[in-house]
Ligand SMILES: NC(=O)C1=CN([C@@H]2O[C@H](COP(=O)(O)OP(=O)(O)OC[C@H]3O[C@@H](n4cnc5c(N)ncnc54)[C@H](O)[C@@H]3O)[C@@H](O)[C@H]2O)C=CC1
């Protein structure tokens with residue numbers, strides 16, 4: 001029986017391995033992690049991550065050919081194929097701080113593989129890593145090899161949170177990079193055989209190692225660039241009276257551009273776009289390509305601009321101060337259908353409002369109070385380290401309270417801000433909300449989910465990203 005072990009039971013390792021186990025009953029899959037609490041949760045009824053469809057897949061396979069364990073050494077030593085799906089956060093200190101990927105967790109995983117292995121292994125990079133990481137990993141493994149042979153493959157993951165199971169069931173493509181030697185090609189074939197259980201052959205692309213590593217960074221950079229492009233347009237729409245949804249629709253109709261990923265927003269979030277672009281920027285700089293580095297840096301600058309612009313809109317519309325005012329925040333996760341808050345634009349918006357002394361009442365259907373308090377008190381990039389290395393009990397931010405529903409959050413509030421596009425925010429009883437809010441009552445929609453005309457009829461003053469401005473806002477400065 002082929003045995004697979006995945007090091008790292010996070011948002012990628014957990015769902016990816018669960019789907020491999022489901023689709024390949026003849027393969028035994030073990031997912032291991034240093035975090036005891038995470039593994040316990042994977043073995044319980046309350047999985048550590050919220051992802052539509054994941055519960056069913058895990059329930060189907062757990063205990064049969066899918067196992068979650070902290071016994072890393074046992075499973076690594078027994079496996080034929082080892083996926084490494086550990087954190088690769090942005091470095092916070094030393095060379096490349098603020099940009100380069102921190103490969104501490106990757107390196108320790110590689111050293112552990114070298115320590116415990118007793119047979120030949122295929123080691124698969126699942127984490128997103130800088131180009132040429134495979135070379136470094138190869139060196140660690142071969143210098144400690146005791147005669148054991150390792151083949152390194154790059155098999156980056158393209159799933160998006162909230163749709164992970166569907167993305168894994170029907171991937172646009174599976175990318176496998178390996179050495180162009182006979183042994184490298186044999187390893188590629190072994191991994192291809194795993195995916196071939198459910199992925200059509202023409203969707204499995206094979207390349208050399210460096211192309212695979214770079215393609216992952218490139219794909220995320222292109223996706224984020226689309227959002228920054230449409231967000232840059234949203235500012236121009238507000239200045240000119242154009243409507244960004246109409247512009248996106250018209251632009252996206254061009255089959256060369258396509259309609260997806262053109263929704264203007266308060267900014268993109270998530271654990272990867274910013275981290276991976278910073279990483280790309282660093283690699284360009286290291287390779288003597290400052291113009292290329294600056295080009296990609298701009299994608300992040302526009303994203304920061306968009307978040308600042310949103311905060312400034314709120315403050316300037318509300319008589320230039322939100323000090324002491326109750327502001328309802330609807331949605332804290334970085335997108336709908338996930339409880340993940342890593343790099344969510346809500347953190348920057350909330351911190352911006354807290355900086356002006358606002359009182360925040362936050363509601364998100366999937367994010368806990370503890371998580372919100374952590375996020376608002378943690379330092380930049382601390383969030384992307386294994387849980388046990390994150391600050392234990394951050395001091396609660398006093399001006400922040402967490403509400404059980406949107407109605408409680410908005411009661412007596414001066415304004416409400418929509419920061420995540422949860423479906424339930426489309427169908428709230430906005431009349432009831434209006435009646436219970438302070439007047440004038442403002443809505444700042446950072447996700448374009450509300451019907452602007454409808455809300456204006458009810459008496460709200462409404463700002464929606466990239467939409468023609470409410471007369472109230474027209475003469476107010478909104479420059480970041
Ligand atoms: N979250 C996402 O949607 C996607 C993430 N990625 C990439 O996948 C990688 C993992 O991301 P996530 O799953 O989101 O991270 P995560 O933080 O959810 O999971 C990583 C896990 O690795 C564990 N870990 C760290 N060092 C370890 C070690 N030496 N031994 C055993 N376990 C160890 C941590 O305890 C943690 O549970 C990153 O490189 C990320 O860029 C790629 C595609 C999508």
Ligand SMILES: O=C(O)[C@H]1O[C@H](OP(=O)(O)OP(=O)(O)OC[C@H]2O[C@@H](n3ccc(=O)[nH]c3=O)[C@H](O)[C@@H]2O)[C@H](O)[C@@H](O)[C@@H]1O
Pocket residue numbers: 128157158159160161162220223227260261262263264265266267268269270271272273334335336
């Ligand atoms: O490497 C990764 O981690 C993953 O990053 C993204 O996936 P994810 O971050 O989970 O979610 P997305 O759907 O890409 O959304 C990212 C952010 O962009 C925002 N967004 C997305 C689309 C859009 O049109 N407008 C917009 O503002 C979302 O609200 C969210 O904050 C990519 O879509 C995945 O392919 C990739 O594997």
